Amino acid sequence: MTIFLSKLLKIAQTANLPYAPAVEEVIAKHMTNFIRLAQEQWFQFGLVLISFPLLVFLFLKVLINRPNPTI
Numbered sequence: 001m002t003i004f005l006s007k008l009l010k011i012a013q014t015a016n017l018p019y020a021p022a023v024e025e026v027i028a029k030h031m032t033n034f035i036r037l038a039q040e041q042w043f044q045f046g047l048v049l050i051s052f053p054l055l056v057f058l059f060l061k062v063l064i065n066r067p068n069p070t071i
Contacts, residue, residue: 006031 009027 009024009031
């Protein structure tokens with residue numbers, strides 16, 4: 001996505017059209033939004049990668065350490 005937007009930005013800069021600054025502004029805004037969203041998603045993905053094995057470990061630890069019921 002960022003490669004596509006950077007190519008559009010380069011085309012807008014080299015075309016020297018009268019509306020090129022507006023196109024540059026819109027593309028730059030979308031690129032920053034895309035990068036911000038990607039960083040947030042990677043952060044959430046990292047949290048899942050860290051928390052899921054931890055939860056499984058804690059669940060197994062509780063399961064193993066529970067007292068045996070006497071019948």
